[in-house]
Amino acid sequence: MSIPTLAVADPPHTAAPPTAPARTPRRRRLPNLLRWISPVGLLLLWQLASSSGVLTEDKLASPTKVLSAAVDLAATGELGDAFAVSLRRVLLGVALGAVIALVLGITAGLSRWGAVLVDPPVQMLRTLPFLGLVPLFIIWFGIGEEPKVALVALGFSFPLYLNVYAGIRDTDPQLLEAAGVLGYTRWERLVHVVLPAALPQTLVGLRQGLGVAWLSLIVGEQVNAQAGLGYLINNARDFLRTDQVVVGLVVYAALGLATDAVVRAVERRALRWRNTL
Amino acid sequence: MAQHVVRVRELVRQFGTRKVLDNLDLDVRRGEFVALLGRSGSGKSTLLRVLAGLDREVSGDVRVDGTVSVAFQQPRLLPWRRVWRNVSLGLHGVDGRAVADRALAEVRLSEHAEAWPITLSGGEAQRVSLARALVREPDLLLLDEPFGALDALTRLAMHRLVEDLWQAHRPGVLLVTHDIDEALQLADRVLVLDEGRIRAEHLPPPRPRRHADLAELRDRVLADLGVENHEAA
Ligand SMILES: Nc1ncnc2c1ncn2[C@@H]1O[C@H](COP(=O)(O)OP(=O)(O)O)[C@@H](O)[C@H]1O
Numbered sequence: 001m002s003i004p005t006l007a008v009a010d011p012p013h014t015a016a017p018p019t020a021p022a023r024t025p026r027r028r029r030l031p032n033l034l035r036w037i038s039p040v041g042l043l044l045l046w047q048l049a050s051s052s053g054v055l056t057e058d059k060l061a062s063p064t065k066v067l068s069a070a071v072d073l074a075a076t077g078e079l080g081d082a083f084a085v086s087l088r089r090v091l092l093g094v095a096l097g098a099v100i101a102l103v104l105g106i107t108a109g110l111s112r113w114g115a116v117l118v119d120p121p122v123q124m125l126r127t128l129p130f131l132g133l134v135p136l137f138i139i140w141f142g143i144g145e146e147p148k149v150a151l152v153a154l155g156f157s158f159p160l161y162l163n164v165y166a167g168i169r170d171t172d173p174q175l176l177e178a179a180g181v182l183g184y185t186r187w188e189r190l191v192h193v194v195l196p197a198a199l200p201q202t203l204v205g206l207r208q209g210l211g212v213a214w215l216s217l218i219v220g221e222q223v224n225a226q227a228g229l230g231y232l233i234n235n236a237r238d239f240l241r242t243d244q245v246v247v248g249l250v251v252y253a254a255l256g257l258a259t260d261a262v263v264r265a266v267e268r269r270a271l272r273w274r275n276t277l
Numbered sequence: 278m279a280q281h282v283v284r285v286r287e288l289v290r291q292f293g294t295r296k297v298l299d300n301l302d303l304d305v306r307r308g309e310f311v312a313l314l315g316r317s318g319s320g321k322s323t324l325l326r327v328l329a330g331l332d333r334e335v336s337g338d339v340r341v342d343g344t345v346s347v348a349f350q351q352p353r354l355l356p357w358r359r360v361w362r363n364v365s366l367g368l369h370g371v372d373g374r375a376v377a378d379r380a381l382a383e384v385r386l387s388e389h390a391e392a393w394p395i396t397l398s399g400g401e402a403q404r405v406s407l408a409r410a411l412v413r414e415p416d417l418l419l420l421d422e423p424f425g426a427l428d429a430l431t432r433l434a435m436h437r438l439v440e441d442l443w444q445a446h447r448p449g450v451l452l453v454t455h456d457i458d459e460a461l462q463l464a465d466r467v468l469v470l471d472e473g474r475i476r477a478e479h480l481p482p483p484r485p486r487r488h489a490d491l492a493e494l495r496d497r498v499l500a501d502l503g504v505e506n507h508e509a510a
């Protein structure tokens with residue numbers, strides 16, 4: 001078949017690390033604690049550099065300053081508002097991107113004509129540096145919420161599409177053949193064979209896509225944002241409040257980690273059929 | 278109802294210029310247990326795929342009168358569906374759980390109904406595959422070396438199970454194998470496929486069969502397969 005090969009970063013089996021055997025908890029806990037030594041050490045070093053005056057506040061505020069800035073921003077409600085606005089942008093963009101990616105990926109994966117018509121343009125668009133589309137998006141959508149949501153949707157949908165498509169195409173033909181002999185309807189074949197077969201790869205795409213979605217949000221919010229974490233950070237920059245800038249960055253990072261944890265939990269539940277050995 | 282569940286005349290299947298099945302004739306009566314022996318690459322699976330309707334690029338007359346089920350050499354279970362769902366999926370208009378539970382009891386896997394297929398041993402997975410084929414109450418059951426990957430002891434247990442299931446349900450069976458003893462033990466009729474055609478037919482003695490009854494027939498079948506028997510010579 002002349003379908004172009006896909007560049008999919010992770011094979012599906014790397015998506016969910018095998019759960020560790022339950023009988024060696026003690027040996028596992030110790031190294032996990034040990035891993036915290038150098039991060040905490042660096043934090044202490046940072047604090048030391050700040051309080052000794054080596055690191056000045058207009059370059060980078062100290063950890064304690066950052067912490068108190070976070071408390072202040074939370075108390076005034078600014079942080080909560082910015083957080084809610086940014087989260088909403090990501091959720092909207094991800095939802096929109098998911099619909100697009102799933103519809104296109106399933107169409108291309110299931111039908112020959114779908115693959116012929118859908119895949120080539122998507123593969124071509126994929127090579128565009130999509131963050132470079134920001135100026136066009138501003139011309140098209142103005143400077144409100146739309147360009148930010150659109151950028152997130154676009155960034156999210158490419159990895160998801162590629163992995164959904166690859167997952168469906170990789171469905172074991174022997175299982176499809178068995179389904180045919182066993183009298184599955186088309187619908188049963190889709191729901192019980194093709195989509196579950198594509199699920200591990202789809203979840204890999206979901207994770208990659210969410211990473212790109214956060215990045216898209218950060219870039220999108222740098223431009224003319226009137227609210228959200230990007231706005232908070234830009235404002236802080238104008239007043240040289242490095243403590244507030246760092247607060248914004250930490251919240252971005254925490255959000256990224258939180259979504260990753262959610263996907264991991266979904267993975268564990270959805271792929272439990274292969275984690276039971 | 279026709280007397281034959283399978284009636285094949287002058288079946289030809291070509292890959293390129295090579296005729297893997299070359300003017301093959303084959304009949305299987307209702308409820309008859311037929312074993313098909315042949316060397317590796319002789320076209321056994323090809324024939325079975327034609328009968329299962331998986332391969333239509335053939336010429337000749339192929340008639341399969343009734344419903345067909347297949348158990349493949351690999352069990353081909355859906356790893357993401359529990360065992361009982363694997364058995365019942367594709368059945369319509371019945372209580373799938375009840376049907377699956379009954380079939381799993383027959384292959385003595387009741388306690389694994391809720392298990393994930395990945396947790397089953399090779400023999401257990403193959404029994405699930407058999408249960409899945411049987412719940413469809415086929416008129417024709419096609420078995421493509423279903424015990425080939427199992428260890429010898431499990432294989433013997435599976436032979437007894439298949440014979441019991443066949444006695445209970447009476448489908449026509451076409452068992453593809455390269456294990457002579459399996460064929461002689463289980464089948465009403467043993468066919469030898471060679472160079473694209475059924476080259477020989479043997480009728481094992483009536484059941485129940487003892488191993489010793491089959492020794493002489495075994496030598497004749499081996500000769501058909503081109504294997505010299507040094508003890509006899
Ligand atoms: N799809 C195919 N394309 C080309 N050759 C094939 C194909 N399927 C089977 N063959 C060839 O047909 C011959 C018979 O194959 P098969 O029926 O699988 O043999 P058996 O099951 O008796 O071991 C083999 O030589 C095999 O290489």
Ligand SMILES: [Mg+2]
Nearest residue numbers: 321322323422
């Ligand atoms: Mg074969």
